[in-house]
Amino acid sequence: DRPTEPIFMKKGEDNVSFDVPPDYLIDRYKPLASDLQTRFPGDVTVPVTKLNNLPDLSIPLALGRSQPFSLFNPYHSKMASKLIEYFMAAKNVDELLSLSVYCRDRVNPHMFIYALSVAMVHRPDTRNLTLPSHAEMFPKIYMDSSVLSRAREEATVVQPGSRTPVEIPHDYTANHLDQEHRLSYFREDIGINLHHWHWHLVYPFDGPTNVVNKDRRGELFYYMHQQIIARYNMERLSNDMNRVSRLVNWREPIVEGYFPKLDSVVANRTWPSRHPNSTLNNLSREVEQISFDIEDLERWRDRLFTAIHSGFIISINGEQVRLTETGGIDVLGNLIESSILSQNPALYGSLHNFGHNAIAYIHDPDNRYLENFGVMGDSATAMRDPIFYRWHAYIDEIFQEFKSTIPPYNVQNLTFENVRVQSVEVSAAGVPRNQLMTFWQQSDVELSRGLDFVPRGSVFARFTHLQHTPYSYNIVIENNGNQRTGTIRIFIAPKFDERGLPILYREQRKLFVELDRFSQSLKRGRNEISRSSLSSSVTIPHEATYRNLDSNTSAPNSEGAAAFNFCGCGWPQNMLIPKGNAEGLQCQLFVMVTNGSVDQVEQPSSNNSGGAQCDDASSYCGLRNARYPDSRAMGYPFDRPARDGVNTLQQFLTPNMGAQDVRIRFTNRTVSVRNAANN
Ligand code: CUO
Structure with missing residues (x-):
C-alpha cells in the first residue's frame, strides 16, 4: 500500500x-x-x-x-x-x-x-x-497520468462511498494519423501489461539461483514471448495491418515513435518518449553503469547464429555444449535473454536485455540530458510501445532459426493411435455457430493503494478494454482403444494473409495462438466434450485484473477480493481472442488430442505441499514451484517446421487432429461495467 x-x-x-x-x-x-x-x-x-x-x-x-x-x-x-x-x-x-x-x-x-x-x-x-495488483500499487505506470490528478481531487474532496470513478479516455496516447495507434487497445491493455510484469516476477533473470533456476525457464522465455508476437500479429491482421516487421537493422532510423503519457514511477517526471525516426546509439551511461556498443549486439547475434548452425555453444570453460533436439531451446533461451543461467555470458552477451536498454535510452544514450529510460526499460510498461514487438519478433526469429535445424515431427510423432477427432465447433449464447463475438467493455481498477499522501478510501479508474462473449468448444472424439487419458490442445490462427491469400503452413504455424490445453479422460467409443473458454489454461479470470464493484458501497466485493488470490501471472481473459473485424476475421481453429501418459510430467513429491500452485494459466506461466506440466516441446505441434510435402494445415493433419473454420466478428459497441458504482 x-x-x-x-x-x-x-x-x-x-x-x-x-x-x-x-x-x-x-x-x-x-x-x-x-x-x-x-x-x-x-x-x-x-x-x-x-x-x-x-x-x-x-x-x-x-x-x-x-x-x-x-x-x-x-x-x-x-x-x-x-x-x-x-x-x-x-x-x-x-x-x-x-x-x-x-x-x-x-x-x-x-x-x-x-x-x-x-x-x-x-x-x-x-x-x-495475496499479492496486491501491481496496477493498484503503481497506477501511474498503467494509465494516463491525468487520471491520477483527477483521482487525487476525488479522494481529497469527496467522501468514500460517494466518489465517482475517473474515466480513462479510450484514445489517449495518439490518434489515427499514427497507423500503429490502431493497436493501442492491445499494447496499453492493463491486463496484458500486468501479465508481462508478473511473468518476469515469476521468472526473474537474476537473483538467488534457487529462484532463477526453474524447470525449462529458458524455453518458456522463448515460448511466452513467441505467443505474444503470434497474438499481436493476429491483432494486426484484424486491423488490416501487416504482420510486425522484425527490427533487423540496428543502424537504420526506427520509424515508430511512442509517447507514453505516463508519469515515471517515483520521480514525478513524465516518462520519456521516442520520436519517430530515432536511431540507436552506443550506450555510455555512467550513472547506471551501463555501456556497450551496437557492435557488441551484432557480435553476440553472429555468435548465436554460429552456435545454432554448429549445433553447439561454447561454455565458459571452453567446452562444446550440444544444442539437443529437446534441451537446446532451453539453453538458448537463457543465453539470449540472458539470465544468470547463461552458460557463457562473456561470449554470447545479453542480446535481448541489452536490446531493451539500447531502445530504452535511445533519446539520451550518454545521459547528457539527465533523462531516464523509456517504457522499454521496465517490464510493466514495455508492451505499450510498438517497438517491443519489432524487437521481440527479431528475438523470436533466432529461436525459429534453431527450430529449423532440428528434424521435423514425422507422422508417427504426431499420431495418437486409435484416437480420431470427429468434429470441432465453437458455440456461444446468441451467436451463430462457429463465430466468436468481440466488443468493448468498461471495467474498474482500484487506485487508492497507489495514491500516496491523500485521504483514504477507494477511488476507481474506469477503463475501456476489448472483451468477447464467453463460448464453448464442442469436440467429438472417437476412441477405438481402451479407456485412457488424452491431452486436448486448442489453437487458433488466421487463415488468410495481408493480401487475402491462404497462408501456407510454413508461415501459419508461427501464427497459431494457444487457447487451451487440458487433460481429458477418453472412454472407449464416442466422447462428446464441451469446454468453456473461461477455463482456458492460458488466462486468469477477469476479476484477477479488474475489481468488480458492489453497487452502493463502491468497495470491491468479496468475490473480487478472493479472486485476487490468483497468482497474477496469466494472459487476461478479456484478451483471449483477438479483436477480429466487422466482416468476421476468417480463422482456423485447431484441436489435437495427444497421449496423456506421454505428456504427463512427474512432479517431485516435496512440491505437492503448500496448496495452491497457481495452475490457472500454466501454458504461459508454468506451475508455481513445480515442473512445467507438459512433457512436449512448448508450442507443440507448431514449434517445428513441417515434414516434407506439407504446405497447408489440411496436409499437416493426422487423424487425432481436427480443424474448423471460424470467424471473429467485432461489433463497435461498449458494454458498461458490471455492477457499476454509484453513478
Ligand atoms: Cu518480456 Cu523482452 O522480455 O520483455
Missing part, C-alpha cells in the same frame, strides 16, 4: 498501524519516534520483532529513492537481487515482515516492491498470500 509513504502511517480502512522499533525509523524521523507511535493509533497494531542483525543495505541503497528502477539494467538487477536474497533468507514470516519494514522506507520503492514480490511468490511460507 502507498509505496512512497513511510511505514508508520495509518493504513487504509483497516486502520492497521505498525509498532516499529525506533531504530527502524529513518534518521529523519527518529527524533519523532515517541510522537509517531501515539499519532497514528490503529485498530489493529502489528508488532514488528526486532532483528538481531540489521541487513547491510549498501548495495540496494546505491539507487536513490526517487531514481527510476529498471530490471533490464544489470546494475539495478544486481541490487534487487541482493534484496531478494535477504528476503528469501529470512527464517520465518515474522523475520520477513521485520526485514521488509526496515527496508521499505530506505530502498527505492519500485525495487522494494519488486524484490518483496519475488520473495513472496517463491517462499513456501508466503506463496499462498
Whole structure:
C-alpha cells in the first residue's frame, strides 16, 4: 500500500498501524519516534520483532529513492537481487515482515516492491498470500497520468462511498494519423501489461539461483514471448495491418515513435518518449553503469547464429555444449535473454536485455540530458510501445532459426493411435455457430493503494478494454482403444494473409495462438466434450485484473477480493481472442488430442505441499514451484517446421487432429461495467 509513504502511517480502512522499533525509523524521523507511535493509533497494531542483525543495505541503497528502477539494467538487477536474497533468507514470516519494514522506507520503492514480490511468490511460507495488483500499487505506470490528478481531487474532496470513478479516455496516447495507434487497445491493455510484469516476477533473470533456476525457464522465455508476437500479429491482421516487421537493422532510423503519457514511477517526471525516426546509439551511461556498443549486439547475434548452425555453444570453460533436439531451446533461451543461467555470458552477451536498454535510452544514450529510460526499460510498461514487438519478433526469429535445424515431427510423432477427432465447433449464447463475438467493455481498477499522501478510501479508474462473449468448444472424439487419458490442445490462427491469400503452413504455424490445453479422460467409443473458454489454461479470470464493484458501497466485493488470490501471472481473459473485424476475421481453429501418459510430467513429491500452485494459466506461466506440466516441446505441434510435402494445415493433419473454420466478428459497441458504482 502507498509505496512512497513511510511505514508508520495509518493504513487504509483497516486502520492497521505498525509498532516499529525506533531504530527502524529513518534518521529523519527518529527524533519523532515517541510522537509517531501515539499519532497514528490503529485498530489493529502489528508488532514488528526486532532483528538481531540489521541487513547491510549498501548495495540496494546505491539507487536513490526517487531514481527510476529498471530490471533490464544489470546494475539495478544486481541490487534487487541482493534484496531478494535477504528476503528469501529470512527464517520465518515474522523475520520477513521485520526485514521488509526496515527496508521499505530506505530502498527505492519500485525495487522494494519488486524484490518483496519475488520473495513472496517463491517462499513456501508466503506463496499462498495475496499479492496486491501491481496496477493498484503503481497506477501511474498503467494509465494516463491525468487520471491520477483527477483521482487525487476525488479522494481529497469527496467522501468514500460517494466518489465517482475517473474515466480513462479510450484514445489517449495518439490518434489515427499514427497507423500503429490502431493497436493501442492491445499494447496499453492493463491486463496484458500486468501479465508481462508478473511473468518476469515469476521468472526473474537474476537473483538467488534457487529462484532463477526453474524447470525449462529458458524455453518458456522463448515460448511466452513467441505467443505474444503470434497474438499481436493476429491483432494486426484484424486491423488490416501487416504482420510486425522484425527490427533487423540496428543502424537504420526506427520509424515508430511512442509517447507514453505516463508519469515515471517515483520521480514525478513524465516518462520519456521516442520520436519517430530515432536511431540507436552506443550506450555510455555512467550513472547506471551501463555501456556497450551496437557492435557488441551484432557480435553476440553472429555468435548465436554460429552456435545454432554448429549445433553447439561454447561454455565458459571452453567446452562444446550440444544444442539437443529437446534441451537446446532451453539453453538458448537463457543465453539470449540472458539470465544468470547463461552458460557463457562473456561470449554470447545479453542480446535481448541489452536490446531493451539500447531502445530504452535511445533519446539520451550518454545521459547528457539527465533523462531516464523509456517504457522499454521496465517490464510493466514495455508492451505499450510498438517497438517491443519489432524487437521481440527479431528475438523470436533466432529461436525459429534453431527450430529449423532440428528434424521435423514425422507422422508417427504426431499420431495418437486409435484416437480420431470427429468434429470441432465453437458455440456461444446468441451467436451463430462457429463465430466468436468481440466488443468493448468498461471495467474498474482500484487506485487508492497507489495514491500516496491523500485521504483514504477507494477511488476507481474506469477503463475501456476489448472483451468477447464467453463460448464453448464442442469436440467429438472417437476412441477405438481402451479407456485412457488424452491431452486436448486448442489453437487458433488466421487463415488468410495481408493480401487475402491462404497462408501456407510454413508461415501459419508461427501464427497459431494457444487457447487451451487440458487433460481429458477418453472412454472407449464416442466422447462428446464441451469446454468453456473461461477455463482456458492460458488466462486468469477477469476479476484477477479488474475489481468488480458492489453497487452502493463502491468497495470491491468479496468475490473480487478472493479472486485476487490468483497468482497474477496469466494472459487476461478479456484478451483471449483477438479483436477480429466487422466482416468476421476468417480463422482456423485447431484441436489435437495427444497421449496423456506421454505428456504427463512427474512432479517431485516435496512440491505437492503448500496448496495452491497457481495452475490457472500454466501454458504461459508454468506451475508455481513445480515442473512445467507438459512433457512436449512448448508450442507443440507448431514449434517445428513441417515434414516434407506439407504446405497447408489440411496436409499437416493426422487423424487425432481436427480443424474448423471460424470467424471473429467485432461489433463497435461498449458494454458498461458490471455492477457499476454509484453513478
Ligand atoms: Cu518480456 Cu523482452 O522480455 O520483455
